[in-house]
Amino acid sequence: MHRAPTRYRRIDERNSREYADDIELLGHRSDNKSNVGADCALEQVATIEFDAFAKNARTRPSDSPRAILNAKEHRFLSGWRVGALVSLIGVLLVFTCNLTLFLTVRLRHGTKLDGSIGTLFEGDCDRTRRLNTWVHLIVNVLSTLLLGASNYCMQILSAPTREELVRAHGRRTWLHIGVPSLRNLRHIGRNRSALWLALCLSSMPLHLLFNSVVFTNLQANEYAVVPTTEDWLHGGTYNTSGFIDMDSSLTASVIDYIDTYRINETSTQGSYTNTRGFVTAYDKVNVAECFNTYNDQYVSNAGNVYIIQDGATVWRNLSHWYLNRTVLDGSYHWNRRNYPIGSRSSYRNTPLFNSAPSFYPSNGWRCLSHVASECDIEDGYEVPKNRSQWRPFEAPIKYCLIEKVEERCKLQFSFPIALLVIVSNGIKALCMLLTLIVYRKHLPLVTLGDAIAHFLDEPDPETKAAQWTWELTHGAQKDELGVWPEAYDPKRRLWRKAPSSLRWATTYFLYCVAIIFGSVCAARSMDGMPKDPRKLFKVGFGTVTGNNLLSMNTSLIGGILLANLPQALLSYIYLAFNALYTNMFVGQEWSSYKDTRKSLRVTAPIGEQRDTYWLNVPFRYAVPMIVISGIFHWLASQSLFLVQVTVMDDLTRQVSNQISTCGFSPFAIIMCTVLGSILAGGGIVIGRLRYPGGMPLAGSCSAAISACCHPPPGDIHASILPVQ
Known part of the structure; x- marks a missing residue:
């Protein structure tokens, strides 16, 4: 295939572009396409007219592409x-x-x-x-x-x-x-x-x-779970008839500890004063709502909970279990002591549960075996499907008093x-x-x-x-x-x-x-x-x-x-x-x-x-x-x-x-x-x-x-x- 002659105007760079002459370029191009793999040179289009070329090139076509490119690319806002x-x-x-x-x-x-x-x-x-x-x-x-x-x-x-x-x-x-x-x-x-x-x-x-x-x-609130009766809530003594395998000294220490969380009702409905003199509002909720309030391991809008039962709580000896920290990762878990446990499944309950987010964040107290294994609330044995039948301390629950705490989360x-x-x-x-x-x-x-x-x-x-x-x-x-x-x-x-x-x-x-x-x-x-x-x-x-x-x-x-x-x-x-x-x-x-x-x-x-x-x-x-x-x-x-x-x-x-x-x-x-x-x-x-x-x-x-x-x-x- 022959390329038609094209006339270009050439500016002689050796003479500072002071003169020009017309030259005729003749080109020949091979039409053999069977050797594309051996000779795949990328070539220009066959023929273009001078006027169209000069219009599109934006510069003199006879200048070398390299010189034109250098001049163009030296402009700041280009390329x-x-x-x-x-x-x-x-x-x-x-x-x-x-x-x-x-x-x-x-x-x-x-x-x-x-x-x-x-x-x-x-x-x-x-x-x-x-x-x-x-x-x-x-x-x-x-x-x-x-x-x-x-x-x-x-x-x-x-x-x-x-x-x-x-x-x-x-x-x-x-x-x-x-x-x-x-x-x-x-x-x-x-x-x-x-x-x-x-x-x-x-x-x-x-x-x-x-x-x-x-x-x-x-915000993560520490809170205590206090199973008790209305009599204690209104100033009575704590009922210890349900204590099992606990001597008098341990019983006395438990009562003293529980008294730390005693609250007294004020003249304002729903408000109570604790032993530190702080006035706090409490919500009276049913059993199912009480259970759901503590779904999260870290609780930000609730605090201490008082589980009001019909009768005395069955309490086991706390000394059967103790909280131990793993050296490797710093986590906490419950360990059993080496001596025998009573025949009535003493592992199921501890006298008082305190949520300690710094050490042992847990909502597992709602299950019977929370100190011995992880709590699975979907397990019908641990937690009844009908939450109103929930009895974490082996006694029917009348209602719960839950401390209201203002949320103060931060970004x-x-x-x-x-x-x-x-x-x-x-x-x-x-x-x-x-x-x-x-x-x-x-x-x-x-x-x-x-x-x-x-x-x-x-x-x-x-x-x-x-x-x-x-x-x-x-x-x-x-x-x-x-x-x-x-x-x-x-x-x-x-x-x-x-x-x-x-x-x-x-x-x-x-x-x-x-x-x-x-x-x-x-x-x-x-x-x-x-x-x-x-x-x-x-x-x-x-x-x-x-x-x-x-x-x-x-x-x-x-x-x-x-x-x-x-x-x-x-x-x-x-x-x-x-x-x-x-x-x-x-x-x-x-x-x-x-x-x-x-x-x-x-x-x-x-x-x-x-x-x-x-x-x-x-x-x-x-x-x-x-x-x-x-x-x-x-x-x-x-x-x-x-x-x-x-x-x-x-x-x-x-x-x-x-x-x-x-x-x-x-x-x-x-x-x-x-x-x-x-x-x-x-x-x-x-x-x-x-x-x-x-x-x-x-x-x-x-x-x-x-x-x-x-x-x-x-x-x-x-x-x-x-x-x-």
């Missing part, structure tokens, strides 16, 4: 700089939000800080939980913006320049084009590598700390953690600003189109007359270049062939680790939780009910790191899957040039080249991936989260202790596991698609791309016209 500037603006907005919140809370509290902890909200626990959910949703939106902006700039910094590609090929090695790459860091400038590393390291505090800047402080703010997040955010912004200023004339080959245009403008002699494929460069000599001729192969290759086997293996290995971990956590988190999905959903995301707290007390920093470890793992998994998808989409874009002539998609278009607002993953895939990433991180933040527990004394209702631990949400863990499986399944499904047959699979390998980009001599404008 990759637009995306980097948008990323910088986004990071600065997040920085401003974080700094504004920090200063607002700090100035509001002044010097009155509780261990560098401020309070954003204090009040009703349900409202606190809802606010916590929304705050973490916003935090994860901001975190996703930071992750995406940082990932964009890191990919720009690691993208090789033309000079770096020539140097690498001269050393008989290849680089990645269009994908996130650690390999390229060995071959790019040290300053760019340092900026890349700073962006990477500044992400660690965000992954490990950001979701714990704001956390819930749950708190950690200033040291927030400061670390702000500093990390600032480092990211500074790195992006330096990238824009120091490398404003930087010409990286970011997209596949950038690399094709470069090799068409300046064909690489190292890969001339060689047919490269991704498989060959990832074979036995994956770190070096070699020359292998390859025959034409009409086989349609799978998309999964574009990424290397190592990338597939590492990505799905981490995914399997996360899924196994998530499945185990989901199974363990269901202990003590309702099995009905509707009831489980009502537990909520990231909410603390007392039943969903880890039985451990840790430091604040320890709890923060524990709660955010899944965030770091999920961030790495997201980046790994992003790189995997990017590899496959780069392969798809490469294969799209086989059957149809199309202009190159580049970061700085000239001629008929196409501008691009995305790097290598199309918007229709990139946007859902970013949304999934945000939802993923939010679900992770609701699956395992930091919780502070403020323990209130059972008599004074003053703070007696502080606990730092982690809470978990079974439903969020399950949803996180399901979403992760969808993300991983999407990779497998897309990997089963096939590229067009007959096109060598270049992947992101610079050598394979270069080998296919050797236009005929004199064809200097191939890159700025549609190619095939």
Whole structure:
């Protein structure tokens, strides 16, 4: 096929463009398509008229594409700089939000800080939980913006320049084009590598700390369970006729201890005065309501409970059982003494139960065998299905008096953690600003189109007359270049062939680790939780009910790191899957040039080249991936989260202790596991698609791309016209 002559106006650069002459370019193009595999040079469209070309090229067509590109890319708002500037603006907005919140809370509290902890909200626990959910949703939106902006700039910094590609090929090695790459860091400038590393390291505090800047402080009331009669409630003596295996001294000590919780009715209905002189309101409730009030291990709106029975309570000898602490994890459990127990099942009851959230948070006193085993309220033997028949102390219950306690849950703010997040955010912004200023004339080959245009403008002699494929460069000599001729192969290759086997293996290995971990956590988190999905959903995301707290007390920093470890793992998994998808989409874009002539998609278009607002993953895939990433991180933040527990004394209702631990949400863990499986399944499904047959699979390998980009001599404008 012959190309019609085209007249170009040529400005002689040697004479400073002072004269021009007309020349006639004649080109010939081979019509032999049977050797596509051996000679797959991407060529320009046959014929274009001068007027149309001059109109679309936006410059003189006779200028070399490289000179035109250099002039265009040196403009500040062009090419990759637009995306980097948008990323910088986004990071600065997040920085401003974080700094504004920090200063607002700090100035509001002044010097009155509780261990560098401020309070954003204090009040009703349900409202606190809802606010916590929304705050973490916003935090994860901001975190996703930071992750995406940082990932964009890191990919720009690691993208090789033309000079770096020539140097690498001269050393008989290849680089990645269009994908996130650690390999390229060995071959790019040290300053760019340092900026890349700073962006990477500044992400660690965000992954490990950001979701714990704001956390819930749950109120947990200590309370006593006092089984008694109306006679004692109105000032009478305690009925000890039901005591078994208890000598007089032990009986006297029990009576003295119970008198500590004696209350006296005041003139105000429903109000009582305790032995400390505090006036407290009590609710008189039926048996079923009494049982349900103490469903949670940590109770925030109720306190001491007086179980009013018809007759004397059957009490066993407390000395048969004692509370012991495990050295390994610090948890508490009941141990049986070594000497024999009475024949009447002495293990079933203890004289008086005190909820001690600091040591042994439990609602198991409602079951007969609570000191000997875990309480299963669904067990008909332990708790009757008809709650009105409930008899925890072997005597019928008339009613219960439950102390009303005002809920004071808090949404708190950690200033040291927030400061670390702000500093990390600032480092990211500074790195992006330096990238824009120091490398404003930087010409990286970011997209596949950038690399094709470069090799068409300046064909690489190292890969001339060689047919490269991704498989060959990832074979036995994956770190070096070699020359292998390859025959034409009409086989349609799978998309999964574009990424290397190592990338597939590492990505799905981490995914399997996360899924196994998530499945185990989901199974363990269901202990003590309702099995009905509707009831489980009502537990909520990231909410603390007392039943969903880890039985451990840790430091604040320890709890923060524990709660955010899944965030770091999920961030790495997201980046790994992003790189995997990017590899496959780069392969798809490469294969799209086989059957149809199309202009190159580049970061700085000239001629008929196409501008691009995305790097290598199309918007229709990139946007859902970013949304999934945000939802993923939010679900992770609701699956395992930091919780502070403020323990209130059972008599004074003053703070007696502080606990730092982690809470978990079974439903969020399950949803996180399901979403992760969808993300991983999407990779497998897309990997089963096939590229067009007959096109060598270049992947992101610079050598394979270069080998296919050797236009005929004199064809200097191939890159700025549609190619095939």
